[in-house]
Amino acid sequence: MGYTAEHQLISVTEKLLAGGLGILQLRAKNHDPEHIARMGSRLAPLCREYGCLFIINDYPEIALGTGADGVHLGQDDGELAPVRAMLGANAIIGRSTHSPEQALGAFRERADYIGFGPLFPTGTKPGRPAIGLEDIAGVRRQLPEEFPVFCIGGINGNTLPSVLEAGASRVVIVSWLLTHPDITETVAALRKRLGEA
Ligand code: TZP
Ligand code: MG
Numbered sequence: 001m002g003y004t005a006e007h008q009l010i011s012v013t014e015k016l017l018a019g020g021l022g023i024l025q026l027r028a029k030n031h032d033p034e035h036i037a038r039m040g041s042r043l044a045p046l047c048r049e050y051g052c053l054f055i056i057n058d059y060p061e062i063a064l065g066t067g068a069d070g071v072h073l074g075q076d077d078g079e080l081a082p083v084r085a086m087l088g089a090n091a092i093i094g095r096s097t098h099s100p101e102q103a104l105g106a107f108r109e110r111a112d113y114i115g116f117g118p119l120f121p122t123g124t125k126p127g128r129p130a131i132g133l134e135d136i137a138g139v140r141r142q143l144p145e146e147f148p149v150f151c152i153g154g155i156n157g158n159t160l161p162s163v164l165e166a167g168a169s170r171v172v173i174v175s176w177l178l179t180h181p182d183i184t185e186t187v188a189a190l191r192k193r194l195g196e197a
Contacts, residue, residue, distance in 0.1 A: 006039065012178065013043055017050040019187025025072055025172075027057035040066035055094065060086050070094065070112070075102060080109045094150075098131060103139045107147060115172060118153020119163060124174050125153065133166035140167045160193075169194065 013024065024047055028036050040056055044067045047054035055070050056063040060083045063071040070092030071083060083093055095106035096115045106114045116139060121130045130153065139149060151168040156176035163171060171194065180186045 006042075009039060010042060010046070012183065013046060015183040016177070016187055017047065017052055019184040020191045021050070021052050021187050022191070023053040023055060025055040025057055026068075027072075033059060033062060037062045037065060040068055044068050053092065055092060063087060063091070072096070072115070073111075080106075080111060084110070098128075100135050100139050100142065103149070104142060107143050113148035113150060115150045115152045117151055117172075119151055120154025120159055122154040122175065128153075130154065133162060136163070137167040160190075164193075 016024065024043065026036065026040055026043060028039065031039075036056070036059060040054075040062055044054050048067075053069045055072050056066065056068045057072045058074070058077060060071045062068070064087060071087065072094045073080065073083065074096045075098070080093055080095065084091070087093065092112045094113045094115060095102075095109075095111040097103040097106050098117070103114055103116055116131075116136070118125055118128055118130050119133060119136075122128075136149075136151060143149065148170055149168070150170045150172045151163050152172040155163055155171050155173050160171070171190075173190070177183060177186060
């Protein structure tokens with residue numbers, strides 16, 4: 001990642017944080033671990049300054065080395081227990097889930113939160129079938145109320161009302177936020193709306 005891309009990442013992050021972002025995940029599929037570690041080392045203190053949790057996707061050892069709050073694992077990223085042993089009881093470990101069965105499985109292996117989706121088709125995860133909104137209420141019902149379920153995938157200003165109506169209380173939004181002309185305002189408005197949901 002060159003200087004401009006790094007600078008852009010920091011600048012976008014500052015805009016997100018200024019709007020009151022609650023959690024930031026560094027997900028950089030096309031970058032090598034050294035770059036991810038370098039970016040993580042810059043983003044971790046920035047997030048802390050704003051009181052935003054910071055999670056590294058895919059690499060527990062980078063989460064450990066950068067002082068991130070935790071790590072996010074996909075379905076193919078192995079068992080959670082060894083990662084917990086590496087990062088400690090206070091680390092936040094999340095898991096991506098794509099069905100009610102996987103959601104329950106992640107809860108049982110003691111994930112701290114799950115991502116649930118993609119609800120809608122999304123260019124951020126091409127080829128991954130959308131699961132729709134029908135299962136959100138069921139997943140919410142089968143898990144304790146305080147267990148965080150983050151609905152993800154294709155959420156934007158148009159789809160958000162239906163996602164909230166389906167029972168979601170937390171959302172992950174990537175492309176809609178990052179392409180919005182006013183990122184800070186949009187995060188602030190979303191926070192307000194989700195607080196009311
Ligand atoms: N996993 C399921 S959907 C998704 C990930 C990482 C990306 C969601 O991105 P967007 O751009 O908000 O649709
Ligand atoms: Mg992964």
